């Protein structure tokens with residue numbers, strides 16, 4: 001029987017089997033940020049251990065860091081403490097750190113690719129659930145907890161449960177104006193937030209070949225919102241083209257050899273997946289979430305559903321609760337929902353292509369008077385690129401708040417950027433749980449073009465509505 005891509009990568013990294021369902025895996029790269037890591041370093045220190053391969057660990061500062069006044073002391077005490085510890089820990093253990101203010105700093109999942117830290121066939125872990133993003137490069141990349149971080153620091157290996165395999169077959173092609181964000185929201189609405197539980201999703205199908213690296217990263221990023229361990233896409237020319245210009249890549253003959261190896265990284269024709277679903281990309285419309293999990297999403301053309309629309313009792317109760325929290329009435333047109341905040345950023349949609357898409361909509365237009373449009377680049381590099389292309393001018397002219405520093409910002413409200421209770425945002429991020437953007441805040445997940453159009457209209461809107 002043939003093997004799936006995920007199985008091939010997994011098998012190539014098994015140091016030794018542990019028990020019937022888990023293996024000790026070699027980890028090619030561990031990425032770190034300031035949340036969830038201080039404890040791992042403390043425990044390492046307490047056990048008198050060193051970091052086995054400081055060269056295969058890389059840190060950044062992203063969750064707690066401010067996006068304004070970055071030259072001042074971080075005001076929030078928790079943020080200040082975690083960032084300080086990150087700096088001390090990386091210094092003490094010899095791990096390279098991309099600090100706030102550096103040209104290479106940014107959200108961990110955005111800088112990983114930029115710095116050429118992820119290549120096809122690698123195993124990559126990070127103390128963060130959206131590590132799945134890096135599956136866009138044909139790597140097996142997933143989030144781990146604090147105790148596992150310590151284990152990887154000490155040994156560069158990890159005990160992990162063998163995942164099952166799920167194929168998401170994407171047929172057809174996305175319509176103009178429909179993005180990878182819409183595709184993944186539609187997928188999660190179809191399979192549910194537990195649809196990928198225990199599985200690695202491999203996205204397959206011709207439609208993928210049209211998708212840019214940014215779009216593929218958006219898709220893989222949100223795989224975790226379907227409950228999956230990882231999401232990946234077999235590498236192709238698009239991946240090689242992206243990587244070619246990244247730092248540290250092999251040159252000439254070595255590069256050719258590497259590419260020849262990457263070409264073998266695909267599922268065998270007779271590989272068997274434990275689960276398989278199909279989604280026709282040509283039927284996907286721009287999507288927006290109405291509830292408090294990413295699966296509670298509908299087409300923007302649609303209406304807020306009624307709990308009675310759900311046959312499953314658990315889903316019905318969840319819908320009732322979500323509608324109460326979101327203060328929405330069944331049957332209301334999604335387009336009639338007005339917002340006071342729009343956030344464009346995060347590891348889902350804070351890349352240059354996302355900022356370009358927003359700028360295309362905002363050019364020669366103004367943000368609605370009562371709306372605060374906050375645009376936070378995913379990395380310092382994205383920010384510099386946006387400025388080089390004059391996007392910052394477009395944002396300023398439109399009345400948007402283009403932040404001078406990169407980070408997670410309003411995606412998780414772990415720094416000073418947060419909504420007040422009752423505020424409502426359209427957000428290009430990935431999670432819309434209760435209180436995600438601040439206590440009592442309400443979030444509608446959208447794509448970058450919809451976010452920009454919504455900022456102009458003051459209510460959920462498509463660019464074609466303007």
Ligand SMILES: CC(C)[C@H](C(=O)O)[C@@H](O)C(=O)O
Pocket residue numbers: 035036063127128129130143412
């Ligand atoms: C803080 C971090 C551990 C968390 C995650 O794991 O995803 C965060 O990035 C998030 O998006 O909620």
Ligand code: SF4
Pocket residue numbers: 062063107108109128130346347348407408411412429430
């Ligand atoms: S941008 Fe949001 S989802 Fe991504 S790592 Fe940061 S907090 Fe998590």
